[in-house]
Amino acid sequence: MTEVHRIEAVVFDVLGTMVDESGGLRAAMREAVPAAEEASVDRLLDVWQEHVEREQRRIAGNVRPYVNSQVIDREAAERVAGCVGLTDAAALDRLATAGQRMKPWGDSLAGLARLSERFPVLALSNASRASLLRLNAHTGLRWHQALSAEDVRAYKPAPEVYRLALDAAGSPPERVLMVAAHAWDLRGAQAVGMRTAYVQRPVGDPPRRSDSFTFRSSGLEELAAVLAVV
The missing domain is CATH 3.40.50.1000 (HAD superfamily/HAD-like)
Known part of the structure; x- marks a missing residue:
């Protein structure tokens, strides 16, 4: 057999x-920050991915109680928003749900x-x-x-x-x-x-x-x- x-x-x-996944996040960041250059989008993607990976490791190591991916994605979106001064609530909500699109x-x-x-x-x-x-x-x-x-x-x-x-x-x-x-x-x-x-x-x-x-x-x-x- x-x-x-x-x-x-x-x-x-x-x-x-x-x-x-990376392409989808890039597209969401360009939508949220239309004036961002590619180098800036690259840095924002790094900010997002580093946050997600770090928090998942912290959960795996019992440093942080479990939260689902929606919570971590929202946190990542808020970090990205803080880097570029994004304050529009609707734009932030859409960025936080980029993983669904x-x-x-x-x-x-x-x-x-x-x-x-x-x-x-x-x-x-x-x-x-x-x-x-x-x-x-x-x-x-x-x-x-x-x-x-x-x-x-x-x-x-x-x-x-x-x-x-x-x-x-x-x-x-x-x-x-x-x-x-x-x-x-x-x-x-x-x-x-x-x-x-x-x-x-x-x-x-x-x-x-x-x-x-x-x-x-x-x-x-x-x-x-x-x-x-x-």
Whole structure:
């Protein structure tokens, strides 16, 4: 029996893997600050991402009680607003919800549809339940089930987040494939025994030389083709 035949469910990271997270944040910042030059947008993006990463680490280290992604995104938006003197409440609210309006990568919809014909497909995201709901509606991504890390009050790569997907799939970890553009995410999945597929995106966390994932592909179409082999 081949490796492909033993896969019973496919789990996808969403932010960065299925949607252009960095591009969406950049677009939201340009909308909020139309006069900002690209270098300024780059700095604002760094401010946002550094805040999100720092707060998720603090939560993982029990330095801060759990709050969902909407709270952290609002904080990040307020930091960005403080850097540029943005005081308009409506503009700040829209910036804070930028994560709900990301664009899917060019192969995301077709690749997901193709894979869903053969496997149960699940989303597993650090985005809050409400944000994930609105993002899926905005993008047209269609899952058999969409899971938020909010359900276990943790953030990937905490093992309980991946176990949430394993429980939903009802399969042993070695028969569940985690797909992501972030090597750190796949390492977290490997830690609970899941199989892994790295999908290359323009942004993300590329593998190290020491990483050994079950599959590597240039996009979802290539991955779907590999998994379609009988």
